[in-house]
Amino acid sequence: MEQQKPTKGIAEVPLSILDLAPIIVGGTARESFHRSLDLAQHAEQWGYHRFWLAEHHNMPGIASSATSVVIGYVAGGTKKIRVGSGGIMLPNHAPLVIAEQFGTLESMYPGRIDLGLGRAPGSDQLTARALRRGLGRDGHDFPELLSELRGYFSPELGTGVPGVRAVPGEGLNIPIWLLGSSGFSAELAGQLGLPFAFASHFAPDYLLPALQLYRGQFRPSDALAAPYVMIGVNIIAADTDAEAQRLATSQQQQFLNIIRGRTGMMNPPVDNMDELWTEQEKAYVLRQLSFSIIGSKQTVRERLSQLQEQTNADEWIIASSIFDHQARLRSYELTAEAIKERLE
Template sequence: MSTSQKKLSDIKYSVLDLAPVMDRETISDALERTRNLAQHVEKLGYNRFWLAEHHNMPYIASSATSVVIGHVAAGTSTIRVGSGGVMLPNHSPLVIAEQFGTLESLFPGRIDLGLGRAPGTDQRTAFALRRGTGSMAQDFPEQVAELRSYFDPSMSPGSSPVRAIPGKGLNVPTWLLGSSLYSAELAGKLGLPYSFASHFSPKNTVSALETYHRSFTPSKVLDKPYTMVGVNMIVADTDEEANYLSTTLQQQFLNLIRNHEAPIQPPVEKLNASEYELAALDQQLATSIVGSPETVNRKMQEFLDETQADEMMVISSVYDYEKRKKSYKLLSELTTD
């Protein structure tokens, strides 16, 4: 994309969290730490705190995403809380409308509904989730339309006796999420905000954003495009420390490549990986931004110039919780200068 004149202080910053379960801790511990992290980044001025739906992963505690959103929202007061995302084909659109209508009723003006079409899990678990709905990923546009009509019945031709209560008439901002071009085009045609998962699909970042802008049609929701990009970001006092801390993230992706279940690992001096695995890591984590404040400032501006994003959603996968909080603090200081 063409070079933007935007500065880092011109855009908004948000946080993505998976409620990771660390070694020798309980899921209760993980969920409490997630809420504590939301409280921390709220004080630092971050715009949103989103949670992602994953299933059958013993070291991620955010599978019941709407429940965790309620837990986080109850412990905060100003930050927007939402899903990044709910995997809509896993669910009945009516149930999601009711859940997020309930959340919006409890926490007015603070709830976001980000929607994805991937299962967020393996195929066997996807079948266990979806066998009662009959939904498939190719039905995603129809599912999105049905879901939106529960909030705004005027979007559905004719009157329906089925209503989302709570939900009907509520303004729950709906986002489409993606890691390819499919949802980018759909979000553009519907005039919805779009969030791209650059943190695990960097190759398609620019092409997806270009597709969204090219297909964008103004709507009741937006009169112009609005984009957010997910990005792995680790900030520490020095480049050396940040690179060391980032080996936790690298080990997470190595375990995915190896189909090996393991809790979040502490950083290591040297990764035990083959050349093939290291090449795969370089490709998967190509847009990750790691370093000292000075290094991160430069890399973030380069990423902003390339993407022209309106918002960045940061995930800082640091093993030591105090250093994770510090990473978000250092970033907040960079973006408010």
């Protein structure tokens, strides 16, 4: 039975960050990692709750393929912000390896590590095959992989391989989140009593049905007494609406390249996207990015408040694909200020 919660005001909802460790045109992966750490250190000062990194492969513009390694780098350079995966694509890995990796991270940075899990490949089919070495996993066995993984942390949680122990990992309390953009993970997270994160920053159409499914299917567990939803949203903030709209063209170019079957590094903003896309491409990109907030601090505050009323999110996780690092920092700073001013 669905458990109804009173609608939270936006000032009550924690803000977190989803980072892809973007590699910009003319940049390197090394520079990308330094910028991600710098962002996490600033986010910690601005009051952000979590800093998550996402697993992607064979993408020249994303440096976070070795996600666990980057999590350790960021956690080691910060003091209190939670750091985790948004997410690890479990079908790409042996569950024992993930249990050991995150057991190691939790042992190094106790009480600060999150394990967010997805069932998509996070790559193209050829790369997925290279990662999985012909095991034939396509995501349908995700519940079994999840049960095996949880079993390595505690036999009560799942079904690890008998006689095999995750060291470190066994006995550690590492929060596990399920991530998704459809009803599959929403339903599974609800049935298992796990927190759920929805990827509306790139798949907005199914958001509200997925939230209803998760909350309706939720069963209390040792992990959670009530449903807990974190929602992904693109926010690109600047001192003016016009400046934010220009910064947003870098992200629009990324999605345009995706629908054209191209991959590449993040491009600088442009003055006029109509010179780059067709009307049909424009409509598709804008639909995919419809769950985005682009504008000044006031615009961010007003629009996020509207989305909160629609979704009653327990937490927001923000993605900001911005070419210039200082502008990216400013965007996250303005977003945090928008919420704080609402408190005051």
